[in-house]
Amino acid sequence: xxxxxxxCHPELAWRRACQYTDTMFPTSDLSRSWSVSExxxxxxxxxxxxxxxxxxxxxxxxxxLSRPASGHLYFTLKDSSSSIRCVMWKNxxxxxxxxxxxxxxxxxxxxxxxxEQRGQYQLYVDALRPKGEGALFxxxxxxxxxxxxxxxxxxxxxxxIPSWPKRVGVVTSASGAAYQDMEKTLYRRYxxxxxxxxxxxxxxxxxxxxxxxxxxxLYEIKPDLILIGRGGGSIEDLWAFNDEGVARTLAExxxxxxxxxxxxxxxxxxxxxxxxRAPTPTAAAELAVPDQIELRLAIGELxxxxxxxxxxxxxxxxxxxxxxxxQIERLSPLGDINNGRQRVDELFGRTGRGIEGYLKIARESCxxxxxxxxxxxxxxxxxxxxxxxxxxxxxxxYQVGQTNSGDKLQVRVSDGLFEVIVS
Numbered sequence: 001x002x003x004x005x006x007x008c009h010p011e012l013a014w015r016r017a018c019q020y021t022d023t024m025f026p027t028s029d030l031s032r033s034w035s036v037s038e039x040x041x042x043x044x045x046x047x048x049x050x051x052x053x054x055x056x057x058x059x060x061x062x063x064x065l066s067r068p069a070s071g072h073l074y075f076t077l078k079d080s081s082s083s084i085r086c087v088m089w090k091n092x093x094x095x096x097x098x099x100x101x102x103x104x105x106x107x108x109x110x111x112x113x114x115x116e117q118r119g120q121y122q123l124y125v126d127a128l129r130p131k132g133e134g135a136l137f138x139x140x141x142x143x144x145x146x147x148x149x150x151x152x153x154x155x156x157x158x159x160x161i162p163s164w165p166k167r168v169g170v171v172t173s174a175s176g177a178a179y180q181d182m183e184k185t186l187y188r189r190y191x192x193x194x195x196x197x198x199x200x201x202x203x204x205x206x207x208x209x210x211x212x213x214x215x216x217x218l219y220e221i222k223p224d225l226i227l228i229g230r231g232g233g234s235i236e237d238l239w240a241f242n243d244e245g246v247a248r249t250l251a252e253x254x255x256x257x258x259x260x261x262x263x264x265x266x267x268x269x270x271x272x273x274x275x276x277r278a279p280t281p282t283a284a285a286e287l288a289v290p291d292q293i294e295l296r297l298a299i300g301e302l303x304x305x306x307x308x309x310x311x312x313x314x315x316x317x318x319x320x321x322x323x324x325x326x327q328i329e330r331l332s333p334l335g336d337i338n339n340g341r342q343r344v345d346e347l348f349g350r351t352g353r354g355i356e357g358y359l360k361i362a363r364e365s366c367x368x369x370x371x372x373x374x375x376x377x378x379x380x381x382x383x384x385x386x387x388x389x390x391x392x393x394x395x396x397x398y399q400v401g402q403t404n405s406g407d408k409l410q411v412r413v414s415d416g417l418f419e420v421i422v423s
Contacts, residue, residue, distance in 0.1 A: 037116065044114035047121065054111035058084070058123060059131055062104045073100070077108060077123065086110070088125040096128050097265035098234060105131035129235075136235050140242050143269060147244075152251050153272045159256045161276055161287065165224035167194045168288055169255075171214045174199035178231040178281040182260075185282050190289035196223050202230035207240035212249045219254055225288055226253060228270060229260035229281040241268040250274060260284025382414040 034042075047053050060077030067073060071090035076083045086108060088096075100106075110125040129137065147153065168186060172179045174197060186193050198214035201207040211228070218226055228250070230241070240246065241261045247269045250257060259274035260281040271277040278284035374380060378388065389397035390410045397403060407422045 036119065040114055040116040040119050043121070044116060047112045047114060055109075056111065056123065057107055057109050059107050060084070060105070062100060062106060063102050065100060065102050073125075075100075077106075085115075085120060085122045086125050087122050088128070092126045095265055097232075097263055098130055100128070107131050136239065136242075140235075140269070143242065143244055143247075144272065147247055147269065147273070152247065157251075158275045161256050161258065162224050163290065165193060165289060167196055167221075167223035167225075169196045169198060169218040169221065169223040169226040171198050171200055171211060171218065171226065171228040172230055172281070173202045176202065176231060178202075178229055178260075181282045182227060182229070182285040185285035186289055189286065189291045189293075191292065193289050196221060201240070203233070203237045203240055208243035208246050211240060211243075211246050215246075215249050215253065219252070222254055224255060226255055226257045227260065227281075227284050227288055228257060228274070229278070229284050230262070231281060232263040232266060238262050238266060238268055241270040243269075246270060247273050258284045258288055379414065382412070388412040 058077055060079050060083075063076045063078055063083070065073070065075040071093060073086075073088040073093045075086050075088075077086050078084075088110075098104075106128050107130075108123065108125045109127040110123050112121055112123055114121045151157070170179065170182060172182070179197065183195060186195060196218065198217050200210040200214040202211075215226070215228070228241075230238070232238075238261060241259075250270060250273045256275040257273075258276045258278055259268070259270045260278035260283055261268045261270055262280070264279035267277075276287060278287050382388070388411075390412070391397055391402070392408055395402075397409060403409065403422045405422050409420050409422060411418050411420055
């Protein structure tokens with residue numbers, strides 16, 4: 001049974017523990033025997049009721065380290081004359097950022113309790129750090145608080161990372177594995193990128209100044225993006241990235257910055273100041289540029305979508321064209337023209353037939369007139385033996401009284417003229 005007293009005053013915790021134990025084991029019944037479970041429960045209650053025992057920092061050397069498949073850690077902390085069993089549950093064990101092994105000196109934080117099944121008291125650890133990091137950690141917290149109050153970590157300051165950076169500046173050690181990993185990752189993901197390396201030390205006394213100078217040189221070049229980082233290590237190894245000068249210089253960057261320092265569980269001041277924090281240098285390179293494989297897939301999908309869209313548009317326009325063609329055909333004057341042509345043909349035919357009929361009638365009339373004229377033609381009469389007499393003045397003589405004896409007359413017969421004198 002656990003009594004959650006948190007950080008209450010030790011005297012109050014003791015009183016509550018006494019109330020708890022008096023309830024379980026009345027002082028008036030001291031003659032009865034306790035079971036082992038009752039004794040362990042009693043001791044567990046005493047320990048968990050004492051706030052001083054629930055907020056301990058214990059220094060020692062790790063031994064008997066065990067890592068079962070569950071992910072929990074079991075080990076012993078020992079010094080020159082004593083030891084204590086320790087347990088660290090999986091969710092807390094995942095936050096350990098350094099290599100744990102037998103013989104490593106650490107400082108462990110946690111609370112004491114009793115494992116009742118074995119009657120064994122243990123330190124339940126919730127945080128581990130290498131021994132000697134206390135002063136550095138306090139300085140880290142002090143600087144972090146100061147810069148946070150100044151607004152250097154404000155989310156409003158964070159700038160978006162460019163989607164298609166052409167030039168990426170890198171601040172790290174040229175000979176370190178971190179740069180090799182970043183370079184391979186950048187070129188593998190996005191071969192079009194240009195890498196601008198500004199080499200610098202990443203640990204040691206001179207590292208902060210060199211990092212500041214490397215950053216300022218990149219500020220003059222002004223790439224599209226800057227990566228700053230290094231591989232993992234202890235808090236001392238990473239301390240250059242907790243330097244105040246580095247932090248303030250980084251805050252002045254004219255372009256977005258991705259910080260990838262150490263391992264996933266490592267946090268530095270640089271991570272908080274940068275526009276984006278990556279868990280590792282390799283992850284920083286992955287966040288910096290797009291992946292050409294994803295781009296190719298995206299382009300392929302876009303090509304398919306474009307082809308589908310183009311086919312759809314073509315089909316739609318073809319249908320519109322067909323509809324317009326039908327409308328044009330319905331509205332076209334060609335039908336009227338064809339009808340007019342047919343009408344013209346009909347009228348032409350009728351006109352032709354009318355003309356032919358008229359000509360036929362006229363021809364027949366002409367023949368009739370010709371026949372009548374022929375019958376009235378004087379020459380035809382002359383052919384039948386008749387003659388025409390004309391006087392000297394050219395007048396036609398058709399009565400005897402028109403002549404006198406001795407008049408000269410012309411006689412016209414069918415084949416010519418001759419003169420006669422009236423007797």
